[in-house]
Amino acid sequence: IEYFSNEPIVALVEQPxxxxxxxxxxxxxxxxxxxxxxxxxxxDARLGHHPHYSSRKLCPTDKxxxxxxxxxxxxxxxDVTYSVEGFLDKNKDTLFQDFKRLFYNSADPVLRAMWPDGEQSITEVTKRPLTAGTLFKNSMVALVENLASKVGQGNVALPQDMWPRPWDSQLCPWLGLQQLQGLFHPKWFSDSLPLSYKMTCEYTWPNHLMASDREATQALLEQHGFQDDVAYGHTKVFIRTPRTLCSLEQERARLIxxxxxxxxxxxxxxxxxxxxGARWGCGAGMGLWDRDKDMGTRWTQMVMGPGDGVQDGTRGWGAGWGRGPGVQDVLWCGCCRWRARQIIKNIPPSEMGQIRAKVAAMEALAGLRRDWGCQRCWAQxxxxxxxxxxxxxLPFARRVQALRDKVHFGSVLFSCHVRKINRFGKSRDRAILxxxxxxxxxxxxxxxxVMRALPLxxxxxxxxxxxxAQLLVFHTQSQDDLAVCLHKMRPAGDNRVGELVGVxxxxxxxxxxxLxxxxxxxxQLSLRGRRRLLTVETRPDVANPDFSKSRDGFVLYWSGE
Structure with missing residues (x-):
């Protein structure tokens, strides 16, 4: 939470x-x-240097x-603009001691209590009456001192009309809220929230595998879209509105x-x-074990042997299972699932999108393309x-924001500079978003x-x-394909075709x-209905990839690096 120090403004107003x-x-x-x-x-002469003070004389352009x-x-x-008209008259508008003494000597006890300063005798020497500004400052100082002398109970006022009426009496004790005269005292710890609502999030059910309860809490709240309504402390999570708690409780009540x-x-x-099992008896069980004793031997070797997969890090992958009928196939599938779970359990939820994209690219390109960039991190x-x-x-960010305000898209999947070719054989530097x-x-x-917009x-x-070669051709329903070659990448030899395909x-x-x-x-591509062939030719003397015309269509000259 960003902290704003109000001390310079207070000093500007009331500094002696x-x-x-x-x-x-x-x-x-x-x-x-x-x-x-x-x-x-x-x-203006004495406060003009203060960063929180300005006037028309100091800022002539501010009309x-x-x-x-x-x-x-x-x-x-x-920013608050003040007018000095009447400042001096209002500041001098004070009651003199004679008026205070008059009200204090009234027979009405209420008036006497309102003017305690009138107790001074007329013969006592008094100073000039304090101005209205000084009296206001003194009253505020006394109020702050009075508040500072109190012991706070940490109560937070929450409007009860924001809570579902049928749940008021049940929610407060269960959530750890003490209802005292319309005030609620929240006791939310980051380790108890994922425990109470773990069934509402795929990353915390049945038990989260993250490094800390704080990460589990963040994953749970982000999945529900409540990340803007909370703030995280060292051991607690502070929730701004009770609607968040009500939504979580409703989802929990639906899943219970x-x-x-x-x-x-x-x-x-x-x-x-x-x-x-009791009906089968011991004899039937021994018969099944004799039939699958080879499977039992292999299972014992993997679990109890000195080189078991849990200790040596192979997770049972080199135990030599083989393939057999019956129970052995079931255990083989169980071992595969367990090994996969051990591998992916420590992947944070923020990286699961990249993992899914890489899996999609692997299914489409593995064995067909030499390199598709699976070893590096995908920034997109x-x-x-x-x-x-x-x-x-910065200009690109402004363009993206303008498109977001106009089209209201959700997220950017990929962006990069490209070299494109049109139906006339002319190539230009462009960018794709x-x-x-x-x-x-x-x-x-x-x-x-924006030169062209294609709906997905x-x-x-x-x-x-x-x-x-970083060549991609987007085929469209209108028979007007888009052929581009990714370039101007840093590092220069980066391979991003697989990333774009996977995303x-x-x-x-x-x-x-x-797709x-x-x-x-x-x-084979189609440009305004005309079919052309696009090939790649490797030339070591080519510094940057570029398109050119060929007999059957177009050719991309690639350096081969």
Missing amino acids: HRGILALLDEACLAAGPVTDPLFLSSM SMEFDRDFRIKHYAG PIIVLLLQKVSAAREARLAL DYLSSPGENPGLA LTDQHLYKLDPRQQYR STLTGLSVTSCR LLEHCRASKRE RVRVSDCI
């Missing part, structure tokens, strides 16, 4: 001999005609303020009957298996990085102006080559759309 109230009292006590504009000029009338203080909640039913089914199945949005796109990252809704072709020389629903397939395939699978991926060294 230098603050606004001190200058106001000084102007009221000065001899001769002193007007409000003169008081403003005095503040929201008037000369010799307005000044502005930059408070923590925003399902879990209870599942436990009942498991318990009933266990009792049935025990009853069936490269043009937003100053290291990848120096000098143009892949979102969860469209594929955009942008012009980097014109602040990434119109894409029918992708074509790539089997070599390291797009995973998105299409999540949205239940089919075909073809791997061929001679790609």
